[in-house]
Amino acid sequence: MKWVPSKSVPFVIPYYGRWILPTVGQVWPKPQQQTSSETFFVLRPTMFQFQIVGERCDIIDEAVRRYYQLIFYPGAAASAPLAYPPTLSVIQDNPQFRAFLDSVAIDLKQPCEYLPSADMIESYNIKIDTPDNPLKATISSDSVWGILRGLESLSQLVYSSTETGVAYQINATEIVDFPRFSYRGLMMDSARHYMPLKTIKKMTDLMAQNKMNVLHWHLTDDASFPYESTLFPNISRYGSFQPFSHIYTANDVREIIEYARMRGIRVIPEFDSPDHTQSWGRGQPKLLTECYDDNGVLLVPDEYGAIMPTREENYVFLQQFFGEIFNTFPDPFVHLGGDEVSYYCWQRHPEIKAFMAANGWGTDFTKLEQYYFDRLTTATQEITQNQMRYIVWQELLDLNITLPTGTIVEVWKGAKEELNFLDELARITKYGYQTILSSPWYLNYISYGLDWEKYYLAEPLDFDGSDEQKKLVIGGEVVMWSEYVDSVSVIPRTWPRASTVAERLWSDRSVNDTTLAALRLEEHRCRLLKRGFAVDPSNGVNFCEQEWDM
Template sequence: MTVTSCKMLSRGTPRSCLPPPTSPSKKNQPWRKDNDFKGYLDSVKVNLLTPCEDYPYQDMDEHYEIKIDSPDAPREGTIISQSIWGILRGLETFSQLLVPDASAFNVNSTQIMDFPRFAFRWVLRNSCSFKIYDDQSFPYVSDAFPDLSNMGSYSPSHVYRAKDVSAVVEYARLRGIRVLPEFDTPGHTESWGPGQPGLLTPCYKGSSPDGTFGPIDPSKDNNYDFLQTLFTEVTGRFPDHYIHLGGDEVNFSCWKSNPNITDFMAKINITGDYSKLEQVYITKLVDIVSNLPTKNGYLVWQEVFDNGVEIANDTIVHVWKYENVPVAWKHELNQVTSAGYKTVLSSCWYLNYISYGVDWHKYYECDPQDFHGTDSQKQLVMGGETCMWGEYVDRTNLISRTWPRASVVAEKLWSSSEHTNSTSEATPRLEEHRCRLLARGYDVEPLWPSFCSADVY
C-alpha cells in the first residue's frame, strides 16, 4: 500500500492526510502482481474525538489507535485519539511504519492500540531542557531582577530572555512536549550572589568573613520576599504545573561558620541541627510556590528527603544518586515510596558518562519499578528522566551523545515491562531507529559497529 504525506496546522492540529498536488495518478502507477500487494492508500484520516488542548500536562491522555486496512475499513487508513497529544504520538508511530522504496512508501496492514506506561518521561539538559542555571552562570533574564543575569551570566549573549523561553515552550508545545524548569536552591546559587547582594550566606574564617559565600541565607525574611517575586515571574513564563525546586548538595559548612546563622538557629531552638535549618528554608519555599497564583506542584532532589526534611505530602522526590549501585537506588525508591511520596528515577540513566563499546544494555535493563515494595508503592513511581549533564557537552556533541541512547530509555518508559526485558529483542528495533534518525538528518552515534544506508554521502 502506498501512503502520501500529511499536513499540519501551524498550531499543531492535524488535518486529514491528502495526496500532494504533484502526486502521480494511480492510473499511471504499476500494480504489483504478488500476493502481498493489496492496493494504494490515498489518504489517512485523522480522527480527533475531543477539542484541542493548548498545553501538554501531567497525566494527559496519550492513547491512540492506528488502523491500516483493518477488517472493518479495508484499504483505508485512520489515526484515532481522544486528544491532540494522542494524535501527535500516533502520527509519529505512523511515520515509523512507512518503509521507503524506489518510488513510494510501503506500509503493512496494521492495527495498533497504544499508550504509555509512565506519564513522566523526561530528558534533562543543563540550561537547555531545563536545569536553567548553576553555580557557574545565571542565564535566566528576570524582569524583576535584571542584575541576576547582568552580573551572573557568562556574557550578555549567554542568556534566556523572555522571548527565548517562550520560543522553547512553543516549540515543545507543538510536539506535545512539556518544559519543566529547575531553579535549584538553596545550594548551587553562587551565580546569584553578584546580582542580589545579601542573598547568599557569607562564610567565616574564625571571627571574620573570608570573602566567600555559601547557600542562600535562610535567616533573612527579605530573601523570601525575593524568592516569592522571582518564582511568581518564573511560573508565569513556564506554563507547566510543575517546577523543580532542587535542594541537592547543600554544603552546611558555610552555615556552620556564620555567627548570624548560629544566633538564628538558637532563637528557633534548632542549635546544631543544620538539616532542620534546611527544613526551615524548604518549608518556606514550598509554601511560597504552592500559594502562587499558578498553584504549582514541585519536585525536589532526594537529599531533601534523605536529610529528614518534613515536606508536603504532594512533593515529588527525584531519585538521582547511586547511579552505579542499583541496590542503593532501589533501596532509596523503597524508602521514598514507603513514606507515601511520589517519585521519579534518574539514577541509572546518566547518558553523559562516556564509555567504550556497547553501553546501552545497562540503560535498557534498568526499570523504575524494579525494587522491593508493595504494588501500591510501585504505583507512586511516576516515571523517569534520562540526564545529559553539560560539563563536557555543548552544541557540537549534544545530539550525537544523547541519541539514540535516549531512545533506549524512551522505550523503557513508554512500553510495558513484559515487552522491554530483552536487549536481544530490542537490538534490531534500536538499530532501525538509529538509521531512521540518520535518514531524518540527525547525526546520531552508532551503538555498535554498523552501517545505515542513509549514511552515504
C-alpha cells in the same frame, strides 16, 4: 561466514561486514499491541494527504504538515530515497500489493487541549486495512496528544523496500498503544554550557520522535544564570557567561515552550536552591551566605555559601522571583532542586549560629534546611494562590525533610553508592510521595563500546514494595549534565542512548529482550540520522543507507 560470541554485546559478532541487520518499518518505542501482515500499500508524495475528520486545532494542523515532511522529505541527511518507484504494472503484479494509500484519516474524538499536562492522555489507535477499515488508514484518539503519538508511529511504519523497489511502503497494520508511565523526561543542562535555541529545539524534536513528554530544563547553577528575569535583570547581567549572547530572554523561553507544546511536551524549569546558586549572588546582593573560617575571620569577599536562610529580604526576593517563573512557564510544576547543600558556611556564620541557638536546634543544620524550604514553599504558595507544584531531588527525603503534599521526589542517587536506586525507590515511596527515577540514566557518564543495555534493562518497578508504592512511581528521565557537553556534542552524546530509556518508560514491562531490541534500535538510529540528526552509532560496526553528511 564465521561468527564469534561476545559477552559485551547482545548478539554475535561476525569476522567481517556489518554486525547486525536492522529491522524494517518497526516502531520505536515498541507499541503495546500491534498486528501486521505482509500485504502492503504504496504512498505517493504528490497524491498523499492527511484528512482531518474529527476535531482540529493548531496542534493538529501543524503536526500534519510536520509529519508529511518527515515521511517524504525527512531531513538534512537525506536527499532522495534509495528506492525508486517501479512501473505500475510491476507493483500491481505483486500478490502482496493492496492499493495506493493516498490518504490517512485523523480522527480526534474530543476537542483539543491547549497545553500538555501531567494527566494528559496519550493513547491512540492506528488501523491500516483492518477488517472494519478495509483499504483505508485511520489514526484515532480521544486526545490531541494521542494523535501526535500516533502520527509518530505512522511515520515510522513507512519504509523503503529493497524487495519491491518502492520508496514509500507501509504494511497493513493495527496498533493499540498507550504509555506505561505518564512522566517520560529528559533533563537538559544549559547552565554549565549554554545551549542555543536551535539545539534545544532539536532535542525537543528528538524527544517527540521517541514519545518522551517532559523537558526538564536545568536553567541555572553555580556556573551561570542565563535566564533573563524581568524583575531581576541584574542576575543574568552579572551571572551569565555573556549577558548579550548567552542568555534566554522572555521571548526565547516563550519560543521553546510553544515549540514543545506543538509536540506534546511539557517544559518544567529547574531553579536549584539553596545551593548551586553562586551565579545568583553576583546580581542579587546579600542573597548568599558569607563564609567565615573556624576562627570567625571573614574569608575573601568572593567566597560564599548557599542562600542565606535567616535574612527576611531573601524570602521577599524568592517569592517575587518564583512568582515570575510561575507566570512565565505554564506548567504548574517547578523543580526546586535541593541537592548537595553544603553546610560549611552556614555552620560558621555568626548570624546563623545565633539563629540556631535561639531556636534550640543546636548543630542540627537539617532543621535550618527544613526552615528554608518551609519558608520557600509558603512564599511561593502565597504568590501563586496555592497553584505551584514542586519537584525536588531526593536529598531532602534523605535528610527527613517534610515536603508539601503533592511534591514529586526525583531519585538520582543509588547507581554507584552502596544503597542502590531500587532501595531508594522503596524507601521514598513508603513516605507516600510520587517519584520519578533518573539515577540509572545519567547519560553524561560515557564509556567506549556498547553501553545502552544497562539503560534499557533498568526497571523502575523492580524494588521490594507494595502495589500502592509502585503506583507512586510515575516515570523517569534521562539526564545530561553539561560540564563536558555543549551544543556540538549534546545530541550525539544523548541519542540514541536516550531512546532505550524512552522504550523502557513507554512499552510494556515484558519488552526487555536486548537481542531483539538491538535490531530495532539499529533501524531507529538510522531513521533519526535520515531525519537530519547527528546521532551516534548504537551497536558497533554497521552502516545506514543514508549517512550523515554535513
